[in-house]
Amino acid sequence: MTFEELNIAEPVLRALAEKGYVTPTPIQEKAIPVALEGRDLFGCAQTGTGKTAAFALPIIQHICRERIPSPRKIQSLILTPTRELAIQIGECFTDYARHTPLRHCVIFGGVNQRPQTEALAKGVDVLIATPGRLLDLAAQGFVSLDAVRYFVLDEADRMLDMGFIHDIKRILPMLPKRKQTLFFSATLPPAIASLSRSILYKPVKVEVAPPASTVDVIRQSVCFVEKKEKKEQLIHLLQEDRSDSVLVFSRTKYGADKIARFLTKAGIRSEAIHGNKTQVARQRALGNFKAHKTRVLVATDIAARGIDIDRLERVVNYDLPEVPETYVHRIGRTGRAGNDGVAVSFCSEEERPLLREIQKLIGKTIPEMQA
Structure with missing residues (x-):
């Protein structure tokens, strides 16, 4: 049609x-x-x-x-x-x-x-x-x-x-x-x-x-890592992977700022976007990301809702969301319009119940990320 x-x-x-x-x-x-x-x-x-x-x-x-x-x-x-x-x-x-x-x-x-x-x-x-x-x-x-x-x-x-x-x-x-x-x-x-x-x-x-069907075209994996080790794991992941555009999700505004700071310190161009940022700062960060001036955009769920980015290569869930449907919204930002999509989720011991709820919703077990 x-x-x-x-x-x-x-x-x-x-x-x-x-x-x-x-x-x-x-x-x-x-x-x-x-x-x-x-x-x-x-x-x-x-x-x-x-x-x-x-x-x-x-x-x-x-x-x-x-x-x-x-x-x-x-x-x-x-x-x-x-x-x-x-x-x-x-x-x-x-x-x-x-x-x-x-x-x-x-x-x-x-x-x-x-x-x-x-x-x-x-x-x-x-x-x-x-x-x-x-x-x-x-x-x-x-x-x-x-x-x-x-x-x-x-x-x-x-x-x-x-x-x-x-x-x-x-x-x-x-x-x-x-x-x-x-x-x-x-x-x-x-x-x-x-x-x-x-x-x-x-x-x-x-x-x-329906939520379960949108995730079938995205290559998903989970990385079991303790909370205190997530920082080094994310830096390692981004240094090993050469994706031009990576969207990282944090559960909190403070966490988003913290992630952007340590990534920038590690030489990975990053900016955070969340509700406490001014409108000018949010638009500038989003514009830099879309123009590939910034490689990593770190966002909270509310700030990221409605952001449409062409050819977003990878989504990383630094923190697992507390609502399973939010996981689907997050990873659905990659793999659009026939492009390949990759989603990696960090899961600490205390987040395992959240992972089980996510897997129940999407009707599949997310494979563990291979080293």
Whole structure:
């Protein structure tokens, strides 16, 4: 199937072709027709499956086929949990809507609000926002959501993890009752299932790439190592392996900084990215990593959510995650788009119960790394 067969409009097709996109991913193939019909949708898909286009393309098409009002009012609101993901979604709208008159704006906290309020004052059709900054600007009178017709709640489970559910419940009454809602989540804990039932009207459920299947294409191994020996083991691993791009996961912000420091001291170009870093520092670290100026990016789970890096060669779990599904999200950042992917996990004695839970989830025993 092609995007043309999904009835994507010509200006958007042209933009997709210029980016080299011809064949939709499974989530796009299933979700786009539903969204174009105007139906509410529950999409169960994780980062890296192409879900941004699954909601962005129909929204662009809907708005551009209808009359864009003058003055412009926000017709679509996209809520997302992190700054990085908001920026990434904004970049996608820039790419996909380049041949249309549609305007979008991205707002998030941690930076001066003035450029964001100035963009809003000029009028935008699509607003991409993190919950906290949206509530701040709405309280100051810079944002009105009474004209919203298309609402997207992206990465709802991560919203829950980050404590944004109460913010979302404050935002929902600001939206018109009649609207199309597209709801995306990688997992379905009870609180997310309950939230989806409260905001979706007769939704079509679209599910792709269950967690166990996404790990089958990635070469996984586990290195049994005591906690105090992890530092030397990581340095040795990176010195032996010549991968250009390595994403290392730490369970804590302090740990991420510590890992980046000792790797840099060992002559391995590294930077850390986590919630305590300023937005400028986070974007600089991510930009350096994507440009291969930095070989290793050390991240916490929340900071890494939504980061999309082409041809990421290796993921290292310096600490095993406490939630098994998080392991799948982590290693799923490598091995994308047909490229080879390698994931190595360090496991200390006290982490063995976490490893057992991970292996239970993915339905396989992870082989021990060979020296």
